[in-house]
Amino acid sequence: MQDKQTKPDELHLEKKINELELKLNSQKQLNDEKTAIMKKTIAETEDLARHLQNTTLALIQERQIANAKAEKEKLVNKWVEKINASFDLDSLLSIFVQEIGEFLNVDRCGIVIFHKDSILDAKEYTKYKYRRMGQEGKLNDLESLSIESIKESFLVDEINTKRKKIIENAILPNSDDELLSGTRSLIALPVIVRKKILEKSINHEQKASHSLGDEILGILYLQQCDATRNWHDKEVDLLNSIISPLSVSIEKSLLYLDARKRTKYAELLNNLTTQIRSSLNLSEILARTVNELGLALRASRCFLYFDGYISDEYCEMGVPSIADKIQHLILDNFRSEQSFSAIAIDNIQNPLNLNKLSDEELEELELSQAVSALACPLHFQGILQGWIVFHSFEKRVWTEDEISFVEAAGSQVIVAMTQSRMYEKLNSYQEKLSRELKQAARVQTSLIGGDVFDVSLETSVFYKAHSNVSGDFYWVAELAPDIVSVLIGDVSGKGPAAALLTGYLLGEFNSAIANSALPWFPDKMISFLCQSILYQNASSDFYATAWYGVFDLNRGKLKYTNAGHLNPYIIRNGEVIQLDANEDCGVPLGLINPKDLEEVYIAREIDFSKGDKMVLFTDGVLDQRMPDGNFVPKDWVYNTLTKIQDKDVKEITFELNERLNSLSGSTPLSDDRLMISLEGVSFNIEEFPCDEPLIMNGLIDSIIKECVHFNMPKDKQINLRLGITEAVSNAIRHGSKNKKEEKIRIGYKIDKGSFKMTIKDPGPGFNWQVYNYTAIDDVLIDEEGGRGIPLLLEIFDKVTWNYLGNHLGLFFYW
C-alpha cells in the first residue's frame, strides 16, 4: 500500500517537475525571444539615432544653405527693388554698378549697353585709386574711352562672340585694352534678353526679317586691379542671380525709352500738324515744315524738293544753303530702285553708295558737305509730288522711328499742301465769283428802283439782298406828272439765277414803259410780264410774284393788279388796312398763259388821295425766322404799322426793318428783304388865266425866292427861272392858244434841295416823244426857234409829260 502510496506521489512530483520544466523551457524561450526582441530594438534604436543624427545634420546643412540662399535672395531682391525703382536707364545702371561694386568690394564695376552698332549707355563704379582719366566721382560714364576702344576691347569681343561669362582670377595687364586698363582679375557677364527681333534694313537693299533668340543688351564687368583675386563661387553665383533681373529691368527701361521716343515723335508730329494745318498759305506751310522737321531730327539741313528745285530750306546755324546749287540730289539713281520708299544713307562715303552716283551728283554732294542723308517721298493719290530731304554733316544711322516720323509728317505736309492749293484755287474762284457777284449786285441795284426820288410820291425803300444779288425787284416810274406806277415782285429762289430773271423781267417792264400804253393798264402790264416769263421759262421753271399799281394823284385813284404777291397795307385816317385782305392774291407770273384763261389778271381801282400811305413788301419779311426758330407772326406787319403809322413815310421802312431786326435777334436773314412805303405828295396847286403872264411872273419870283430860302445856289437860280418861264410860256402858247378864258393849272413843291412842278394846260397836248430826245446841242445855232423843249431837258433833272402831252412834270435839284 505504501508503494502504492509512494508511486502516486512520485508520479505527481514527476508530473509537476515535468510541468515545471515545461514552464521553465517556455519561460526560457520567452526570455530568449524577449532578448532577441530587445536586441533588435536596441539595434533599431541605434539605427534610428544614427538616422536622426544624420537627418539633423542634413537639416542643419540645408538650413545653412537656405539661409545663405535667403540672404542672397534678400540681397538680390534689394538690388532688384532698387533698380526697378526707376525707368531711367542712366540712374538704373548707376545704382546697379555702385551696389555691386561696393558689395563685392571690387576696384571697378561697369556696365555697357549696346544699341545696334553704337553704345547706348555706359556706367562704371570705380574706387578712387582706379579712376579713369578725367573722372571725378565714384560713378562715371565711360566718356574718356572712345566707342571704338570699347568695341575693340577683349572683353566686348569675347562676350559678343562666345556669349558666355568670363572669369579670370589672374590676367596680365594689357595697356592696349583701355577698358581693361590695369585689370588683374576679371569677371564679365553678358546681359542677355530673350526676345522676338524685328530687323528692318533701311538701306538700298530693303528687307525685313523676324527671328526669335537671345540678344545681348550689354556687358557687366567687375575688375580687380593691381592685385589678383580668386573669385569665389558665391560671388559668381550672386552675379548669375542678379544678371537676369537686371536684363529684365534694362529691357523694361529700353521699352520705356522707346515709348518715350515714340511719344516724343507723336508730340512732334502733332505739333507739326498743328503748325502746318494752322495755315492755308502754301509758302508758310513749306517754311514751317522744313523748320519743324529740321529741328525735330536735329539735322544739319532740311529741305523740300519739288520738280527739280529746292522750294524751302532749313539750315542749322553755320550750315550753308544749297538751294541754288543742288539739282540732282542723288535721288534719281535711288528712286529707280525703290519708288515711294525712304532713302536713308548712313554714310555717303560708303563705296557701295558712291558707285551709284553720277559725277554731277558727286560734285553736288561735295558742295552740300552732307555725310549722311535721308530723303522721304511726298506722294499723294499714288503720284510722287516731291521729297523731304535731310542732310547731316556726320555719319548717322537714321532710325526706324525717325523715318516713320518723317513719313507720317510727309503725309501731313502733302495733305496740307493739297488743301492749301485747293484753298488757293477756291479762294481765287471765290474772289472772282465775289467780284462778279458784286458787279452783278451793282448792275442789279442800278437795274432795280427806277425814279424812286423823282416822282410825285414820297417814296422810301429798304432793300437788302440775302446774297450779293437778289430775287426781289421793284420799279417806280412816273408815267406822267402826278401819275406814278409801282411794280414790286419776287422771283422764286434767290441768288444769281433769280437775279438774272429779275433783270429780264425789269428789262421787259421798262421796254413796255418806254414804248407802249401798257403801263397805264395794270392788268395788261401784268399779263404782258406773265407771258414774258412763260417765254423765258421754255428753258427753266421759274415763277415770280408781282404787284403793279398806277397811282393817279390828280384823280386820287389807285389802279392795280396782283399776281400772287403779298397784299400791301394802306394807312389812312389813323387806320391800317390790308388791301384785298379777303381776296385771292392772283396767280404768280409764269405759271399760266393769260391768253388761255379769261380775266386771269383783273385791275381793281380804289381811292388813294394825297396823304394816304401805302406799305408794300416781299415775303422776306414774313419768312424771317426768330431766335426760337419760328417765323415772324403773320400779323406782325399789321401790328407794327398800327404802332408806327404816324411816322413820316420816309421813316416807315427804316422803322419796320429795325423792329424786324430786333425781333429776329441774331438770326440771319432768311430771304431777300424789300419794303417800300409811299405817300402822295401835296402840291401847291394854282390856276392862272392865260392872259396874265405878269401874274405868272410874280409866281416865278415867288418860287425862286422860296428856293433861295432852301439854299439854292445863285448860279442855279437864273437857270430855274429860264426853265419855268419856258414851261409856262409853252403852256400859254401851245396849250391855250392864247385864249384868255382858258386857264393853266400849276402845282409845285419845294423841299430841301428839290423843286417839283406840274403844269397842266387845257390844250389837246402834243407828241412829246418826238422832242423828248432833242438836246440843246442838237439845235443849230442859226435857228431862231425850237429851243424851248431842249432848254427844259437841259435845265431840269427830269422832264415828264402825260400820255397826251398836255401835262408837264419838272424836277430840279441843287
Added chain:
Amino acid sequence: MLKLEIRKNNDQLLELEVGGQLLYSDAEHFKDTVLPHLKEQSKVSVDCGDLEFLDSAGMGSFVRLWKECKMIGAELELYNVIDDVQSLLRIARLHQLTRIISKTS
C-alpha cells in the same frame, strides 16, 4: 417889261440899248423895231447893261438879228452883258454866236 432904244444909227454903226426882260411876248416887237434899221452898217452894237432876263423867244430875236447882220456884213456885238444873261446865253449855246462883252462893275 422890255425896254428898247435905238441910240445911234449912222452908216457905220447901229447902237441899241436893251433893258428889262426880253420874252416871248416882246420878241416880235424887238424884231419889228430893230431889224428895219439895218442898212449898210458895219457894226451893230447892243448895250445889254439893263437886260435882266431873256427866254428862248428872246434868244431867237438875237439869233435873227445876228443872221441879218451877217447878211449885210455887219459885226454884231453885245456888251455890258450881266452874268445872269451870259449864263442864259451859255446854256442855250449862244455864247458862240457873237462877241459878248461882260458888264464891268
